[in-house]
Amino acid sequence: MADAPHDPGKRTALKIAALAGATTVGVGAVAGLVGGSDPKRRAGGGERAGAPAITGRAARELRLVTTWPKNFPGLGTGAQRFADRVTAITEGRLTVKLYAAGELVPAFECFDAVAQGNADMYHAAEYYWQGRSPAFNFFCAVPYGLIASEQNAWLRFGGGQELWDRVARPFNIKGLPCGNTGLQMGGWFKRPIRSLDDFRGLKIRMPGLGGELMRRLGATPVTKSGGELYQALDQGNIDATEWVGPWNDMSFGFHRIAKWYHWPGIHEPGSTLSVGINLDLWEDLRTAERVAVEAAAAAENDIMFAEYNQRNAEALARLVADPSVQLVRFPDPVMAAMAEAGAAVLETVARSDDANVRDVYRSFLDARTNIAKWGDIAERAFVAARALLP
Amino acid sequence: MADAPHDPGKRTALKIAALAGATTVGVGAVAGLVGGSDPKRRAGGGERAGAPAITGRAARELRLVTTWPKNFPGLGTGAQRFADRVTAITEGRLTVKLYAAGELVPAFECFDAVAQGNADMYHAAEYYWQGRSPAFNFFCAVPYGLIASEQNAWLRFGGGQELWDRVARPFNIKGLPCGNTGLQMGGWFKRPIRSLDDFRGLKIRMPGLGGELMRRLGATPVTKSGGELYQALDQGNIDATEWVGPWNDMSFGFHRIAKWYHWPGIHEPGSTLSVGINLDLWEDLRTAERVAVEAAAAAENDIMFAEYNQRNAEALARLVADPSVQLVRFPDPVMAAMAEAGAAVLETVARSDDANVRDVYRSFLDARTNIAKWGDIAERAFVAARALLP
Numbered sequence: 092m093a094d095a096p097h098d099p100g101k102r103t104a105l106k107i108a109a110l111a112g113a114t115t116v117g118v119g120a121v122a123g124l125v126g127g128s129d130p131k132r133r134a135g136g137g138e139r140a141g142a143p144a145i146t147g148r149a150a151r152e153l154r155l156v157t158t159w160p161k162n163f164p165g166l167g168t169g170a171q172r173f174a175d176r177v178t179a180i181t182e183g184r185l186t187v188k189l190y191a192a193g194e195l196v197p198a199f200e201c202f203d204a205v206a207q208g209n210a211d212m213y214h215a216a217e218y219y220w221q222g223r224s225p226a227f228n229f230f231c232a233v234p235y236g237l238i239a240s241e242q243n244a245w246l247r248f249g250g251g252q253e254l255w256d257r258v259a260r261p262f263n264i265k266g267l268p269c270g271n272t273g274l275q276m277g278g279w280f281k282r283p284i285r286s287l288d289d290f291r292g293l294k295i296r297m298p299g300l301g302g303e304l305m306r307r308l309g310a311t312p313v314t315k316s317g318g319e320l321y322q323a324l325d326q327g328n329i330d331a332t333e334w335v336g337p338w339n340d341m342s343f344g345f346h347r348i349a350k351w352y353h354w355p356g357i358h359e360p361g362s363t364l365s366v367g368i369n370l371d372l373w374e375d376l377r378t379a380e381r382v383a384v385e386a387a388a389a390a391e392n393d394i395m396f397a398e399y400n401q402r403n404a405e406a407l408a409r410l411v412a413d414p415s416v417q418l419v420r421f422p423d424p425v426m427a428a429m430a431e432a433g434a435a436v437l438e439t440v441a442r443s444d445d446a447n448v449r450d451v452y453r454s455f456l457d458a459r460t461n462i463a464k465w466g467d468i469a470e471r472a473f474v475a476a477r478a479l480l481p
Numbered sequence: 482m483a484d485a486p487h488d489p490g491k492r493t494a495l496k497i498a499a500l501a502g503a504t505t506v507g508v509g510a511v512a513g514l515v516g517g518s519d520p521k522r523r524a525g526g527g528e529r530a531g532a533p534a535i536t537g538r539a540a541r542e543l544r545l546v547t548t549w550p551k552n553f554p555g556l557g558t559g560a561q562r563f564a565d566r567v568t569a570i571t572e573g574r575l576t577v578k579l580y581a582a583g584e585l586v587p588a589f590e591c592f593d594a595v596a597q598g599n600a601d602m603y604h605a606a607e608y609y610w611q612g613r614s615p616a617f618n619f620f621c622a623v624p625y626g627l628i629a630s631e632q633n634a635w636l637r638f639g640g641g642q643e644l645w646d647r648v649a650r651p652f653n654i655k656g657l658p659c660g661n662t663g664l665q666m667g668g669w670f671k672r673p674i675r676s677l678d679d680f681r682g683l684k685i686r687m688p689g690l691g692g693e694l695m696r697r698l699g700a701t702p703v704t705k706s707g708g709e710l711y712q713a714l715d716q717g718n719i720d721a722t723e724w725v726g727p728w729n730d731m732s733f734g735f736h737r738i739a740k741w742y743h744w745p746g747i748h749e750p751g752s753t754l755s756v757g758i759n760l761d762l763w764e765d766l767r768t769a770e771r772v773a774v775e776a777a778a779a780a781e782n783d784i785m786f787a788e789y790n791q792r793n794a795e796a797l798a799r800l801v802a803d804p805s806v807q808l809v810r811f812p813d814p815v816m817a818a819m820a821e822a823g824a825a826v827l828e829t830v831a832r833s834d835d836a837n838v839r840d841v842y843r844s845f846l847d848a849r850t851n852i853a854k855w856g857d858i859a860e861r862a863f864v865a866a867r868a869l870l871p
Contacts, residue, residue: 179773180571180772243786247791355858355863356859357867360867378569379569379570383570385780393633393780393783396630397636397638400633401637401852430870465790465794469664469666470750471864472744472745474853474857477849479817
């Protein structure tokens with residue numbers, strides 16, 4: 092275990108000794124604190140392969156690897172907030188040290204690093220692990236899937252978290268929602284999409300299932316990391332790209348070379364970010380420590396989504412005022428074709444041999460149907476009513 | 482200070498002594514952990530009128546008074562989750578004991594109890610305190626206001642929390658968002674609303690600014706507590722009522738005697754619940770304890786809203802399948818009249834002599850305009866696109 096970065100000194104020791112009168116908390120009192128997440132515990136404590144050495148319950152330093160550049164606005168800064176929040180609320184008993192992508196392991200190796208105990212936790216997007224199981228897509232975002240509030244309802248109270256635990260357990264990972272970037276836009280294009288034909292042969296950076304959807308429209312989906320995008324657009328290696336949303340996109344400057352910003356986005360309706368924890372470690376933590384990590388993650392789930400809504404709204408206002416940027420809706424025939432392609436992409440996932448994948452898909456679709464009906468007569472009907480204000 | 486409920490014994494004392502090697506966390510590391518909430522600290526520690534006695538940083542028992550019946554589904558159970566979460570993550574250093582409405586103080590006396598230190602925190606809805614300042618309405622819900630995600634963006638990153646701190650400080654209270662019940666429906670009516678005339682003389686239970694809106698439509702708003710509603714409807718003392726939403730409403734059974742369930746609701750588009758803390762206590766807490774309370778509240782903000790979305794969706798499905806319940810939209814002319822009345826109600830609030838009220842109103846309205854524009858081309862446009870799925 093790494094040394095704690097600060098030397099507490101005598102005053103802290105006295106402070107902590109005074110806590111000898113503190114209350115212990117019964118396990119029953121904390122059951123159900125996060126609605127639906129119910130850790131299955133293995134027997135006993137002691138050392139396991141991949142778990143940090145346990146010595147009399149001293150403080151631990153936890154290595155949090157991330158798939159984001161250092162302090163990337165929103166994604167990276169939110170992961171840092173989560174890390175600092177855990178450290179603060181456990182008063183250092185869990186001291187979380189964050190590593191940006193590439194600092195300890197490359198971004199896409201975060202999953203294995205945590206599974207094998209070479210890191211303790213990751214902050215990432217679960218659809219990065221779709222190669223391990225297509226089920227992982229559903230815990231982040233899928234085309235024509237759930238918006239953030241629907242996803243959260245499904246995960247916490249609709250069975251989603253339990254399915255996630257089932258999918259991740261064999262990989263020795265425990266996952267939790269930890270942020271949301273909200274809706275992803277339709278992308279930056281060098282030439283506007285006027286009809287379905289404009290997708291034929293279009294080289295568009297769009298990973299995962301969104302890319303599969305593009306392929307069905309006749310486009311050529313390309314995989315590139317964030318750092319490569321501007322140059323690829325500039326040099327004509329790609330004709331179009333998506334990235335996150337107005338806030339992050341504007342800072343990358345895509346609008347200077349691909350000024351047609353299409354809406355609505357349909358491939359990532361509400362991207363949930365996640366913290367994934369080495370399962371041996373998770374089960375070795377004390378109840379109070381698990382509750383602390385869950386609370387810190389749930390807090391970030393709330394806060395990052397609020398941040399993206401606010402910053403995206405501000406960026407949108409700037410973008411609309413910028414004459415060099417063209418905000419443009421996809422035409423109706425394109426919307427219809429996208430819907431067909433989106434349904435087909437998800438049905439392909441559903442026809443998996445893996446029972447877990449089929450179970451996740453079915454649960455997810457039930458949620459989509461039922462929660463949408465509530466939203467239609469509730470928030471969406473309200474917003475339409477609000478548009479009548481004089 | 483009340484005795485801690487559990488006797489930790491020797492093992493815990495040894496455990497805690499071992500933490501003498503633990504890290505202390507620098508204040509800088511925890512700044513900005515909850516995006517926008519920035520406690521102003523008064524000088525020093527020691528005893529203050531209304532703050533619990535501080536003796537060498539021993540554990541505290543915090544009395545959390547609530548405006549809800551014991552274990553009321555969602556509101557009460559969520560408050561209990563918050564209380565238990567704080568206790569768990571601080572390992573009892575802050576042990577929160579929850580009191581239902583009337584157990585320690587009556588519901589509407591929670592604010593004063595906490596301000597004066599006769600309780601330590603409340604869990605409530607800020608619009609209950611509109612008599613102290615109309616500004617409080619905006620931190621919970623106002624007619625034609627913000628939906629939950631918009632409210633959260635405004636509070637956390639749009640200046641809302643800072644304004645809340647400014648409004649609550651003179652009352653010796655620190656407030657934080659701690660839950661959301663989502664959109665409130667249009668109400669249960671014994672006879673359907675077919676035209677604006679049907680509002681004339683209608684005795685409808687609707688408190689606060691929603692009631693003012695009803696008055697402008699010619700109705701007679703009536704104030705009644707939750708426990709009185711069923712009987713009042715049954716005996717004809719009121720002709721209509723709102724309460725919370727499908728989930729909680731169905732358990733009250735209003736549909737048996739007032740079967741016309743109107744939508745959309747416009748008077749409480751996304752009701753934020755809150756925890757309010759005695760400000761002397763808040764400033765006396767250690768940084769780590771403040772971060773713990775903020776994290777626990779933010780977690781509940783995320784989880785309760787997810788719960789209401791899920792349970793309301795489930796209740797709506799049952800309700801739609803129940804032939805004795807009639808789900809019916811308000812007619813267009815009624816929607817137009819409601820919008821006019823809603824705008825007038827808010828403008829009345831805006832013409833306050835109180836500069837704080839005017840500042841809150843202006844900030845809130847800016848948020849409503851800007852965040853709505855983002856939502857229109859983002860989530861709402863996406864959901865419309867999703868409706869095209871084959």
